[in-house]
Amino acid sequence: MDRIIRVDMTTLKVKEEKCPAKYAMLGGRSLTSQIVLDEIQATCNPLGPLNKLIAAPGVLSGTSAACSGRMSFGGKSPLTGTIKESNVGGIASQKLAKNNVKAIIIEGEPKDNKWHLLKVTKDGAELVSADDLAGLGTYATVDKLWNKYGKGVGVISIGPAGEERMANAGISVCDPEGGSGRFAGRGGLGAVMGSKKIKAIVVDDAGAGKVPIKDEEKFKAAAKIFSQVLLKHPVTGEALPNYGTAVLVNILNEAGGFPTRNFRNGRFAGAAGISGEKIAEECKSRGGEGKAVHVCHPGCVIRCSNIFPDKNGKALCAPVEYETAWSLGGNLEVGDIDSVAIMNRICNDVGIDTIEAGVTLAVAAEAGLAKFGDAASFIKVLEEVGKKTPLGRIVGQGAAALGKIYGITRVPVVKGQALPAYDPRTVKGIGVTYATSTMGADHTAGYSVCQNILKVGGDIDPLKKDGQVDCSRDMQVATAAVDATGLCLFVAIACLDMPEGLQAIADMISAQYGITFTVPDIIELGKSIIRVELKFNEAAGFNKNDDRLPEFFDLETCPPHNINFGITPAELDQVWAKL
């Protein structure tokens, strides 16, 4: 991949640049974060002309490596004000790679209110008028664009939330069936896309050749080992395909780390009704378009996704995942998976991140706008977003904004981004990640839940401080590297226990690019990405005082374990002290 497509929305001109040598070995998050640092003024207004939206497939995307269809979006986040990389599956990444697109950089600001889409093929890219798509939800947008450009084209789009520049707006990437459920959700990059007046990016790889591989034989051999590792590990080979990511609902619930009623409790009596077991059961028993096992992109062997059907077997939401079963379920004390799926679809369609949306709804309940346990009351509030009412715009701004406007102090956010589905007091390793990640409260950034709860890659007591700082740092570094490769983060679960998997990744990169890339290089890559991100955040005005959890996690204990977070600022500062 050596084409960089630069789209200037001020002049409406699209330029193609040859990838500079300094970016040759970068991709996904390593590329988006580097371009953000190099080209975006850290103090800029995220919705203004100086911010940029960068899209980049991963280093291995488009090859025959299993699970390599992820891509990254980057920019300055309107939600947090920090650097943001948002990672997503779906079918666009592989098509971009096959079209020889290293990155798309969207910059400037249109002078009028007209909407555009960017069409990307093997021959180039062009802006096309798209006023006919304005106001459409993401599902209808994909439908319309498949009708216009052909079934199966990659469609990247924003919903009305992104068009209205709401800080919780995400970017949708369509799945193989044309569903809109894969999201570069967190951090509001959908609002950045909306501020540039781009409604969609269509990626058509018709006629494109294969992604070039320097040493085909070596690559094939490494790719084979890699696939075998993924199929052999019991998590990636059995648990995830059969029960999806929501298989974690019951285990976090048992462990007392499943945040309930706006982080008041670590266990929810209704958890079984919103669990991976329940989702799989309903997918199977309702049949029709429902699928308990599903891929978000071709070449995935893990198949953790699902297509959740309504009671009549019609596809309702693909997928329903752990974070959403929690944020729109357990955290709201809603124990009914159908209500969760309905709210999930509303979020997908209007184009907002479900994690932030759920936490926002919980804070709304604190403000008396809805009632814990009453799904209908939450659906009513959520529907305001698409109606673009003042309340809808407040909800679309995320939990911190709604909390501030209604005078609520119990707002679980770090750097303005809502906490995901693990209580930091009883899964202390993830609490360290929440506090110190360069992107705000983020669980995938450094998923210490592996060692704390799942006993994958190590065994650390989730209720104690010991080992948590090192665990979070190591996971954040490793994750940054994986995010550059275009590989799904779930491959890390297998590789944490089976080192031959990590070696296979290094070997595939070496064979593809004709270089010697080793496992220690993977770690060094992760560190260099985080250094770039820390540098941007510092220039944007962040300091160590921002690497903290909200005070109520120390003032208050969490049943059933009844402990507080208790990891001190000095201890948290050890995460990056010697990077």
Place this chain on the structure above:
Amino acid sequence: MQKIEVRAYATLLKYMPDLDLAKGKMIDIEDNTSIESLLKLLGIPKEETKIIIVNGVHAELDYIVKENDRVAIFPPVAGGY
């Protein structure tokens, strides 16, 4: 004899076919029963298990179960995204 509350999850559900996950299964066991013995009693092959949680805390196979313990048995799992 002691009464305990047991749940098995995910791929282990097949060994406890009538289990209501919301309620769990109340069973009577002899004093001094370890988790390992409990698995034998339930017909759950121990090599298919990975995580045992008792009253919210991770436990090993040699843990001796007490009256009113809430025991949860998991195969290798991950996910959480």
